[in-house]
Amino acid sequence: MTDHVFPPPAPASPSTEFAARTAITCPLRHLLEPTMTQALLDAGGGWRCRRCSQQWDGPRLATVAAYAVWALEHDAQKAALLNAARPVESLPS
């Protein structure tokens, strides 16, 4: 009888481990969805938030994330314009 030697399993990449552990939540900061994983989202899955009743899936989450980035950039540009328009304060003499 011979012993079978199986190769060790390939180590998961850091991104795979991170995705597996990352909690999926409603982007409106409502509830953690314990049954949803990044792999399920990538496969086209989705869920309905139990608090706000919004239906979420990968494309919708990506849209919300892109809007959040746009809003941050928009606010930064607005603040820069307001600062540029502010009159220069005179230095104390």
Ligand SMILES: [Zn+2]
């Ligand atoms: Zn929600």
